[in-house]
Amino acid sequence: xxxxxxxxxxxxxNSLAAMVFEEGPEVIGRAGESPIIPSVLSKTxxxxxxxxxxxxxxxxxxxxxxxxxKRLMGRDIEELEEEIQELPYQIVAAQRKLVKIRLGDxxxxxQELSAEILKKVKTESESILGxxxxxxxxxxxxxxxxxxxxxxxxAGKIAGLDVVRIINEPTAAAIAYGLDEKKEGYVAVYDLGGxxxxxxxxxxxxxxxxxxxxxxxxxxxxxxxxxxxxIVLKEKVKQKYARADLNDPISQQxxxxxxxxxxIQLSSSLEADYQIEIPEKSIxxxxxxxxxxxxxxxxxxxxQTLSSCQxxxxxxHLDVSEIDEVVLVGGSTRIPSVRQYVERFFQRKPNxxxxxxxxxxxxxxxxxxxxAGGRRDFVLLDVIPLALGIExxxxxxxxxxxxxxxxxxxxxxxxxxxxxxxxxxxxNLFQGERELVKDCRKLGQFKLRGIPPMQAGLPLxxxxxxxxxxxxxxxxxxxxxxxxxxxxxxxxxxxxxQYEIEQIMDDSYEHALEDFNERQLIEFRNTVEGxxxxxxxxxxxxxxxxxxSQREAIRRQMKVVEEYSKGTDAQSLKEQMDILGDLTRPLxxxxxxxxxxxxxxxxxxxx
Amino acid sequence: xxSKQPASHPVCVGCQVTMASPLFCFSCNSIxxxxxxxxxxxxxxxxxxxxxxxxxxxxxxxQLVIELHPDFYxxxxxxxxxxxxxxxxxxxxxxxxLKEPLSRAEYLLExxxxxxxxxxxxxxxxxxxxxxxxxxxxxxxxxxxxxxxxVERFRLDIVQRLEQLQTQISEQFSQIEQDTADWDESLEAIxxxxxxxxxxxxxxxxxxxxxxx
Numbered sequence: 001x002x003x004x005x006x007x008x009x010x011x012x013x014n015s016l017a018a019m020v021f022e023e024g025p026e027v028i029g030r031a032g033e034s035p036i037i038p039s040v041l042s043k044t045x046x047x048x049x050x051x052x053x054x055x056x057x058x059x060x061x062x063x064x065x066x067x068x069x070k071r072l073m074g075r076d077i078e079e080l081e082e083e084i085q086e087l088p089y090q091i092v093a094a095q096r097k098l099v100k101i102r103l104g105d106x107x108x109x110x111q112e113l114s115a116e117i118l119k120k121v122k123t124e125s126e127s128i129l130g131x132x133x134x135x136x137x138x139x140x141x142x143x144x145x146x147x148x149x150x151x152x153x154x155a156g157k158i159a160g161l162d163v164v165r166i167i168n169e170p171t172a173a174a175i176a177y178g179l180d181e182k183k184e185g186y187v188a189v190y191d192l193g194g195x196x197x198x199x200x201x202x203x204x205x206x207x208x209x210x211x212x213x214x215x216x217x218x219x220x221x222x223x224x225x226x227x228x229x230x231i232v233l234k235e236k237v238k239q240k241y242a243r244a245d246l247n248d249p250i251s252q253q254x255x256x257x258x259x260x261x262x263x264i265q266l267s268s269s270l271e272a273d274y275q276i277e278i279p280e281k282s283i284x285x286x287x288x289x290x291x292x293x294x295x296x297x298x299x300x301x302x303x304q305t306l307s308s309c310q311x312x313x314x315x316x317h318l319d320v321s322e323i324d325e326v327v328l329v330g331g332s333t334r335i336p337s338v339r340q341y342v343e344r345f346f347q348r349k350p351n352x353x354x355x356x357x358x359x360x361x362x363x364x365x366x367x368x369x370x371x372a373g374g375r376r377d378f379v380l381l382d383v384i385p386l387a388l389g390i391e392x393x394x395x396x397x398x399x400x401x402x403x404x405x406x407x408x409x410x411x412x413x414x415x416x417x418x419x420x421x422x423x424x425x426x427x428n429l430f431q432g433e434r435e436l437v438k439d440c441r442k443l444g445q446f447k448l449r450g451i452p453p454m455q456a457g458l459p460l461x462x463x464x465x466x467x468x469x470x471x472x473x474x475x476x477x478x479x480x481x482x483x484x485x486x487x488x489x490x491x492x493x494x495x496x497x498q499y500e501i502e503q504i505m506d507d508s509y510e511h512a513l514e515d516f517n518e519r520q521l522i523e524f525r526n527t528v529e530g531x532x533x534x535x536x537x538x539x540x541x542x543x544x545x546x547x548x549s550q551r552e553a554i555r556r557q558m559k560v561v562e563e564y565s566k567g568t569d570a571q572s573l574k575e576q577m578d579i580l581g582d583l584t585r586p587l588x589x590x591x592x593x594x595x596x597x598x599x600x601x602x603x604x605x606x607x
Numbered sequence: 608x609x610s611k612q613p614a615s616h617p618v619c620v621g622c623q624v625t626m627a628s629p630l631f632c633f634s635c636n637s638i639x640x641x642x643x644x645x646x647x648x649x650x651x652x653x654x655x656x657x658x659x660x661x662x663x664x665x666x667x668x669x670q671l672v673i674e675l676h677p678d679f680y681x682x683x684x685x686x687x688x689x690x691x692x693x694x695x696x697x698x699x700x701x702x703x704x705l706k707e708p709l710s711r712a713e714y715l716l717e718x719x720x721x722x723x724x725x726x727x728x729x730x731x732x733x734x735x736x737x738x739x740x741x742x743x744x745x746x747x748x749x750x751x752x753x754x755x756x757x758v759e760r761f762r763l764d765i766v767q768r769l770e771q772l773q774t775q776i777s778e779q780f781s782q783i784e785q786d787t788a789d790w791d792e793s794l795e796a797i798x799x800x801x802x803x804x805x806x807x808x809x810x811x812x813x814x815x816x817x818x819x820x
Contacts, residue, residue, distance in 0.1 A: 208669045
């Protein structure tokens, strides 16, 4: 076994890490605490606040607080009209139709913000595990296209992670189940998360986990249910407070949160009370909502998910009766009516043996274990979710690699010149399922250069599209008559160029102090643990050499250190540890020769 | 040419044993370094035939895919790492092509004609007109959104026609195998059937796209 590779479920609303321990695969978390890191970050004068601590900032500083950044990954300004309307932070257009998020006087790419979440996952994991983590498997919705996958990989890079593999969320879930229960046959994974919906159908046979069809919608999820619910709540409040303006960011966020809580309550009871308090506007409203009302709000979305399921079955020529198992993934599958819909459609009870919140991260952790060389008893075969092709005459889309093709794969197409002595050709590359390129996603423009001068129509340039196991595309070209390799310049339309990634990484050295603080924290926290153990071990000696008040002072200071070690300030933690060191010096002196205690006098980084 | 046996028996550069697949030697467990993509049928050690044993194809694919997948070469040398990318891509490409009857026919045709291309646009007399009529009536059916049953009937009709086409193609290939017909004529007839198949497939794609949106 080489270096550990963790699995990260980088979700729209929540993120989570997992890995394979000696006892088996499990999420990385502290006992008694939720391992979930909300995918929320807020920019404050003291730097980034990420995760659970950032949640309150959604209402106190909505324009500085970013959530659902996954929805923006790899997308352009024109595709994001809806998001721009509803998200409280400012989304602006940047070069090449890219989007940036403006927070104060700075603009950030979604990749950079996503990277902050990944950094949080990384440092949390490191502090729990007690050793550095450099490599990760990151999951994405199966329906993510090339640009969205590239963006995810770039976010990992910016966060200082070597993203050894990108795998699809439903596939990760299937790994977790398949290996756990040694399943064989066809498994349908219904994944309804915060912002995306995926259905994947896999065939499990012996060592091979093969995705046979995948279908979905990158714009359908729990966030939509919250939105629908908050619109209804707003209308109710409007009836009582007709003149109130409820569209400011703070009110919007309050409605969103009430809606979110209400949705969660309605998952476990038939009706729930809610209360909307907006003190600034002297609004105080109470009401009751029933699951019936809620179900009718989300019915249309759920019907859409089922037609995707139908489509996936057709794509792999299966009848619903041939599905041996249905697995639920994603927080939104906790909604009872979602389960009923799925059960009715697949005519069987869905399997929820593994917590739908954790299952994706666990699957990614298992894949990480495999990549680290920990096992080789299964192989995961994913598919390309949308066809790849090029623009041909009249703006039509000519598919070169079709949807649901197992990856890695490659395919070639021959091109020629139209003018004598033409040495370059421009090719526009698209991804999608529609007939015309205008309805597909433009991935980039490829400029073939260095074609030997020949009569028009004579050169035969073979362009090869290669899709790797992560679903990421590379292109190469060869002029067949001369055997000369044509060089290709790729102009990505949505992603970042290598230069831009480097730029961001350079910028992040400015935050090196911050990072250093985090590294130190991890180191100090580990020392605290050792010191505490040392004190406990020698406590009987303390009874003899220390007065009651001295012992009490040590106990008190231990509590203080414990508090600080939960905080984020390494320097203060060190100061408090130094005080503890001073208090325990007599004890250490008394126990001279005791290696552990003398160790404890070596307060970190003080030597 | 068309035969029950693969044409060549590749030998492992490492242990000199004759291999079932040019991609991987199961005898000394080593990935083979190749410059060009091997023949699809030979990759699976399957005879050049249209009536392929799909179960065998599946089994051999699974045996090879777990040996070649890049996930298992993460710590290998650069050459083997690249080769696993390339060989896996070739393997998947070959498997996809051979699995579906029409793409299998297309590949086999290409092998048998040694790259000499028959007209890929030629269609039987009157077929294009028929397709236009079919296309129009399909668009009408799709516009009439409530009429899912008629769309399904239309779809089943096309599926049935495709199946008939495949039966014909199968007979044409078997005539070539048994040498009971003029080769060139049979090959050209297969090409014509494949051209028709592409149009029918496009109609099916149209239906599935309409259901997706």
